[in-house]
Amino acid sequence: STDGFRVIINTGRVGRQEVYHLHVHIIGGPEALGPMLKRN
Numbered sequence: 048s049t050d051g052f053r054v055i056i057n058t059g060r061v062g063r064q065e066v067y068h069l070h071v072h073i074i075g076g077p078e079a080l081g082p083m084l085k086r087n
Contacts, residue, residue: 051075 052075059067 052073055072055074056062057070058064062070064070
């Protein structure tokens with residue numbers, strides 16, 4: 048996306064993982080906020 052992107056990293060107990068590993072999401076495009084955040 049020309050406006051940027053989001054990087055979300057989940058890991059360990061706080062990332063709700065049973066088998067600990069690094070889990071990365073790279074989200075771009077016009078809907079980069081996605082369903083995880085509400086727009087004001």
